Amino acid sequence: MEQLGFAGMPTRLFSCTPSKLAAFAECPRRYRMTYIDRPSPPKGAPWAHNALGATVHNVLRSWWSLPRQRRTPEASRALLNEAWISDGYRDAEQQAAAKELAVGWLESYLATIDPDAEPFGLERTVAMRTDTLAVSGRIDRLDDRNGEPVVVDYKTGRSALSEEDAAGSQALALYALAASRTLRRPCQRVELHHLSAGEVYTHVHTPERLQRHLRRAEQTAADAVEAETRFKSGGASADEAFPPAPGPRCSWCDFRRHCPEGQAAGPPKEPWAAIPVQR
Numbered sequence: 001m002e003q004l005g006f007a008g009m010p011t012r013l014f015s016c017t018p019s020k021l022a023a024f025a026e027c028p029r030r031y032r033m034t035y036i037d038r039p040s041p042p043k044g045a046p047w048a049h050n051a052l053g054a055t056v057h058n059v060l061r062s063w064w065s066l067p068r069q070r071r072t073p074e075a076s077r078a079l080l081n082e083a084w085i086s087d088g089y090r091d092a093e094q095q096a097a098a099k100e101l102a103v104g105w106l107e108s109y110l111a112t113i114d115p116d117a118e119p120f121g122l123e124r125t126v127a128m129r130t131d132t133l134a135v136s137g138r139i140d141r142l143d144d145r146n147g148e149p150v151v152v153d154y155k156t157g158r159s160a161l162s163e164e165d166a167a168g169s170q171a172l173a174l175y176a177l178a179a180s181r182t183l184r185r186p187c188q189r190v191e192l193h194h195l196s197a198g199e200v201y202t203h204v205h206t207p208e209r210l211q212r213h214l215r216r217a218e219q220t221a222a223d224a225v226e227a228e229t230r231f232k233s234g235g236a237s238a239d240e241a242f243p244p245a246p247g248p249r250c251s252w253c254d255f256r257r258h259c260p261e262g263q264a265a266g267p268p269k270e271p272w273a274a275i276p277v278q279r
């Protein structure tokens with residue numbers, strides 16, 4: 001993917017998802033191991049909370065595929081059994097408890113959803129380009145609220161969220177911009193649907209605020225390109241170009257075993273440690 005840059009020199013658009021940008025911003029070493037190193041270093045064991053999150057997302061996608069008369073909150077139990085991903089759990093007992101918990105989240109959440117309100121898209125891929133970025137991503141649900149597109153992102157984690165998380169999410173802002181381009185109509189409302197807390201957090205962006213998010217994304221992309229150029233040209237070592245950023249997230253990092261600084265930052269976690277039911 002190339003376009004003409006200064007003085008007729010071809011410059012490459014930085015092709016990315018919001019996750020890729022976040023990875024560089026959070027920890028350049030993790031970014032390198034995920035996106036630059038080939039082969040990528042082996043990851044640790046799969047996380048049960050990721051499996052639970054993926055299962056719930058799959059149920060919410062499948063629910064909209066049911067015939068209209070079967071879109072009831074109670075339908076989620078059968079869908080969950082079909083979609084269940086068993087990776088990472090401690091044992092069958094914890095899985096059974098997690099299933100009941102998830103059914104509770106889903107039934108409560110779906111009781112608030114109008115089954116006639118067909119969204120613009122489910123897990124819909126949207127994309128946009130700027131002078132330096134080609135960003136794409138998949139939106140959990142793109143609602144149609146009287147013709148206005150609304151970005152809906154499902155969350156199943158335990159951490160408390162707030163409206164500031166909706167406002168500050170670069171991913172949601174980029175999705176809104178990309179949805180505007182894809183649907184050719186303004187998209188400024190973004191929502192976090194926190195199923196495990198039974199809460200919805202909303203933010204309505206101004207065009208200026210969306211542009212600020214986009215400029216920050218472009219700056220992160222420029223920093224990532226510069227780091228990769230320095231590394232691949234031999235101008236910097238891997239750790240100079242992509243330094244570690246140790247912190248609390250290191251306990252949950254897929255690449256922790258390849259990272260002494262991350263190991264020193266905190267204790268390892270069992271793959272099932274973030275599942276809300278531990279009995």
Ligand code: SF4
Pocket residue numbers: 027029030244245246247249250251253254255256259261262263
């Ligand atoms: S363990 Fe921490 S410092 Fe190391 S790569 Fe992962 S997030 Fe970065």
